[in-house]
Amino acid sequence: MKKILVSLLLLAATVAAPMFADQDYVKTTILSRLKNSRDFTLKVAEAMPASDYEFKLTEQQMSFAKQMVHIGQSFTYFLSVFSGQKPEPANPSGMSKADVVAFVKSSYDNAIDEVSKLTPEQIEKTYKGQEGSMNGLEDLIAMLEHAAHHRASAEMYLRAKQIKPPSYQD
Numbered sequence: 001m002k003k004i005l006v007s008l009l010l011l012a013a014t015v016a017a018p019m020f021a022d023q024d025y026v027k028t029t030i031l032s033r034l035k036n037s038r039d040f041t042l043k044v045a046e047a048m049p050a051s052d053y054e055f056k057l058t059e060q061q062m063s064f065a066k067q068m069v070h071i072g073q074s075f076t077y078f079l080s081v082f083s084g085q086k087p088e089p090a091n092p093s094g095m096s097k098a099d100v101v102a103f104v105k106s107s108y109d110n111a112i113d114e115v116s117k118l119t120p121e122q123i124e125k126t127y128k129g130q131e132g133s134m135n136g137l138e139d140l141i142a143m144l145e146h147a148a149h150h151r152a153s154a155e156m157y158l159r160a161k162q163i164k165p166p167s168y169q170d
Contacts (some may be wrong), residue, residue: 037110072107
């Protein structure tokens, strides 16, 4: 039994290892998750009524609109490591619901476009930043985590307004 289990584990490792070593697979996976994040974030943004876009849970927190804008602007910071240029995030044309939703969609679409152009070398390379050193893949994962963190905060704003947030989609 032990030999069979060891053989199965070795077989699984042999089959899975090339899949994870393949940077095209990594980039395709990141792009898939980024598109999913875009679609879900837009559903969260659409769930808040336009009249409540300036709502804050506490005085110290960002408004709902600013949470959404922050998500969109953050892609500039995370993706700037690949170009080595100073991040210069854009701003929405206004803070209305329509302006913010359009900005978030555009920001995600730009990020998806930039990630799609990354080379395997850029994904593997280690970059130095304010938070220390990380490789391109770690930076991309951090970008997704950051978006999820702020989207979850925005969902709390919805709940405070007695609005059921959209169900998580995978």
